[in-house]
Amino acid sequence: MEIRVDDLSGDQVKGLIAEHLLGMAEDSPPESIHALDLAGLKKPEITFWCAWEGEELLGCGAMKELSAEHAELKSMRTAKAHLRKGVARQILTHIIEVAKSRGYKRISLETGSMASFIPARRMYEDFGFEYCEPFADYILDPNSAFMTKELSPLE
Numbered sequence: 001m002e003i004r005v006d007d008l009s010g011d012q013v014k015g016l017i018a019e020h021l022l023g024m025a026e027d028s029p030p031e032s033i034h035a036l037d038l039a040g041l042k043k044p045e046i047t048f049w050c051a052w053e054g055e056e057l058l059g060c061g062a063m064k065e066l067s068a069e070h071a072e073l074k075s076m077r078t079a080k081a082h083l084r085k086g087v088a089r090q091i092l093t094h095i096i097e098v099a100k101s102r103g104y105k106r107i108s109l110e111t112g113s114m115a116s117f118i119p120a121r122r123m124y125e126d127f128g129f130e131y132c133e134p135f136a137d138y139i140l141d142p143n144s145a146f147m148t149k150e151l152s153p154l155e
Contacts, residue, residue, distance in 0.1 A: 001051050001052070001053055001058060001087070001090055002051070002052050002053075003049050003050070003051045003052075003090065003091060003094045004049065004050065004052070005047060005048065005049055006048050006049060006050040006060070007042075007048075008038055008041055008042055008048060010057075012056075012057040013050055013057060013060065014038065016050075016057055016059070016060055016077055016079055017037070017038055017041070017060070017075070017077075019077070019079075019080070020035060020060075020075060020077040021033075021035055021037060023077075027112055027114055027116045027117070028112055028114070028143055031141075034110050034138070034144070035074075035075060036062070036074055036075055041062055041074075041075060043064075045064055045065045046062050046063070046064045046065075046074065047062060047063050047098070048060065048061075048062040048075070049061055049062065049091060049094065049095065051087055051090060051091050057079055058078065058079055058082045058085075058087045059076075059077055059078040059079055059082060059087040059088060059091055060075060060076070060077050060091070061073065061074075061075060061076045061077075061088075061091040061092065061094075061095050062074040062075040062076075062095075063095050063098065063099060063107070065102075065104075066108075066135075066136050068103070068104075069103070069104055069105040069106065070104060070105070070106045070107075070108065070135075071099050071102070071104045071106070071107045071108075072107070072108050072109060072110075072135075072136065073092070073095060073107055073108070073109040074109075076088055076091065076092065076120070088120075088123060089123065092123070092124075092127060093127075095107075096127070096149075096151070099151055100151050100152070100153060103153070104151055105150065105151055106148055106149065106150055106151060107148070107149050107151060108132065108135045108136075108146065108147065108148040108149075109124065109129065109146070109147050109148075110134075110138055110144050110145070110146055111124070111144070111145050111147070112143060112144065112145065113142065113143055113144055113145045114143065117145070121145060121147070124147050124149075125147075127149065128149050129147040129148060129149045130147060130148060130149070131145065131146065131147055132146050132147060132148040133146060134146050135148065
């Protein structure tokens with residue numbers, strides 16, 4: 001698996017983002033969807049990565065800089081054909097390492113509170129994320145769960 005920064009121009013990537021947005025719409029009311037569309041993911045404060053195996057897209061993830069010390073995990077998605085193969089774990093590991101190398105002291109995320117998001121929340125818990133209050137511009141929402149992780153600098 002190769003994880004690399006992506007410019008969001010390829011058809012497979014556009015398709016995966018469309019699938020991600022559709023999945024969010026199926027599981028969450030519109031006012032509780034915080035997933036970014038293609039335009040949102042192309043903003044300068046966001047770095048977007050894709051995981052590839054040859055020419056096949058396995059998944060994606062993004063990180064948004066909130067401040068010089070705080071980043072937000074965004075747009076984690078595994079392609080349906082590659083679920084339960086460890087793709088998300090490898091992307092998350094990569095993003096956390098990049099966050100550390102950039103000097104961030106914390107990385108936070110918003111995810112759904114519904115049952116369909118339990119596997120994602122368990123993965124984040126496995127990585128040391130803890131539940132927290134809303135951060136950045138988020139507000140309390142019964143459909144959202146907020147998590148954060150303190151980062152140690154790279155050795």
